[in-house]
Amino acid sequence: MSYFSISNVSKSYDHQPALHPFSLELKKGEFLAIVGESGSGKSTLLKIMAGLEVQDAGEVFLESMPILNPNQKIVSGYDEIRLIHQHLHLYPNSTVEENISRQLLHYEKSYAKSRVEHLLQLLGLSDFRDRFPRQLSGGQKQKVAIGKAMAVEPDVLLLDEPFSSLDSIQTHHLISELKEIFREFGTTVIFVTHDLDDALRLTDNLIILQKGKVVQKGTSRQLCEKPKTKYVAQLFSPINKLPDTKNSYVRPADVQLRTKGGLLAHVTDSRFLVHFNSLQVKLKESGITWEVDDSQRKYTVGDRVYLNWDNSKLMNL
Numbered sequence: 001m002s003y004f005s006i007s008n009v010s011k012s013y014d015h016q017p018a019l020h021p022f023s024l025e026l027k028k029g030e031f032l033a034i035v036g037e038s039g040s041g042k043s044t045l046l047k048i049m050a051g052l053e054v055q056d057a058g059e060v061f062l063e064s065m066p067i068l069n070p071n072q073k074i075v076s077g078y079d080e081i082r083l084i085h086q087h088l089h090l091y092p093n094s095t096v097e098e099n100i101s102r103q104l105l106h107y108e109k110s111y112a113k114s115r116v117e118h119l120l121q122l123l124g125l126s127d128f129r130d131r132f133p134r135q136l137s138g139g140q141k142q143k144v145a146i147g148k149a150m151a152v153e154p155d156v157l158l159l160d161e162p163f164s165s166l167d168s169i170q171t172h173h174l175i176s177e178l179k180e181i182f183r184e185f186g187t188t189v190i191f192v193t194h195d196l197d198d199a200l201r202l203t204d205n206l207i208i209l210q211k212g213k214v215v216q217k218g219t220s221r222q223l224c225e226k227p228k229t230k231y232v233a234q235l236f237s238p239i240n241k242l243p244d245t246k247n248s249y250v251r252p253a254d255v256q257l258r259t260k261g262g263l264l265a266h267v268t269d270s271r272f273l274v275h276f277n278s279l280q281v282k283l284k285e286s287g288i289t290w291e292v293d294d295s296q297r298k299y300t301v302g303d304r305v306y307l308n309w310d311n312s313k314l315m316n317l
């Protein structure tokens with residue numbers, strides 16, 4: 001039997017399916033990212049996993065322990081499975097140290113003290129231990145929320161877009177730091193996000209959710225090279241639809257730019273990016289706009305450019 005297992009869990013609200021039957025098996029210490037757009041059922045799924053939402057069908061198990069939902073258990077939720085979301089629920093009138101130690105009131109005193117010290121140090125919060133949440137930056141608050149959740153040594157940590165109030169640089173730093181901490185504790189982590197880049201900072205083990213259904217599972221390479229839907233393809237880059245086809249697309253990086261021979265287009269916009277200029281071009285015959293990568297930074301607005309591609313790079317979506 002696997003460590004954390006979800007078997008055919010589903011949920012509807014007012015007869016509208018929010019989550020179609022969903023199953024998952026995770027090993028201890030494994031990381032998983034679930035990527036999906038807004039309304040795809042990510043939060044619903046995590047709440048069911050944490051025993052905080054009543055599912056219509058299906059079961060959740062942590063090893064051999066069934067996770068009971070709020071209809072089956074008087075105090076809902078488990079210390080073993082902690083859910084952290086955007087609303088961090090810090091105690092506003094307690095210091096950083098107190099926020100974390102309040103989780104450990106029922107534990108033996110010397111153990112609680114050393115656990116709090118260890119977490120403060122690991123999370124880089126030792127210098128802020130006496131501050132109140134209002135005196136902290138967004139990133140520091142996120143860390144306190146993680147510290148609170150980690151205090152009780154959860155076996156499974158569920159992260160529901162907890163970093164959405166941070167900018168992408170802060171988020172990437174924080175995820176890298178936390179990854180080390182989760183590894184040290186052997187915590188099993190499920191991270192849900194709409195941002196593939198954030199997901200990949202934690203793990204290459206991905207599930208893509210769309211309208212409450214799993215559309216694809218795999219590594220980023222598998223998903224990038226063989227996306228099953230337009231949504232999955234677009235998580236990696238914009239895609240360009242070939243004129244006069246129903247569903248053939250090519251990525252900007254797979255279009256070669258030439259001064260003659262190929263599909264004629266005019267450059268309408270150019271953006272300087274770190275490895276190339278990203279061009280917007282208007283195709284002459286169809287009037288469709290494409291995005292293409294100009295790796296040699298050769299073309300400017302108004303230029304004619306001829307587009308070519310290798311048919312093996314086409315995606316039928």
Ligand SMILES: Nc1ncnc2c1ncn2[C@@H]1O[C@H](COP(=O)(O)OP(=O)(O)OP(=O)(O)O)[C@@H](O)[C@H]1O
Nearest residue numbers: 013014018036037038039040041042043044045194
């Ligand atoms: N308590 C509720 N009552 C009615 N409908 C709900 C409830 N909670 C969620 N839903 C609906 O279920 C669907 C899935 O919602 P959910 O919050 O799980 O998605 P999500 O992927 O987490 O979205 P977001 O990224 O915006 O948080 C949505 O259509 C939502 O409107």
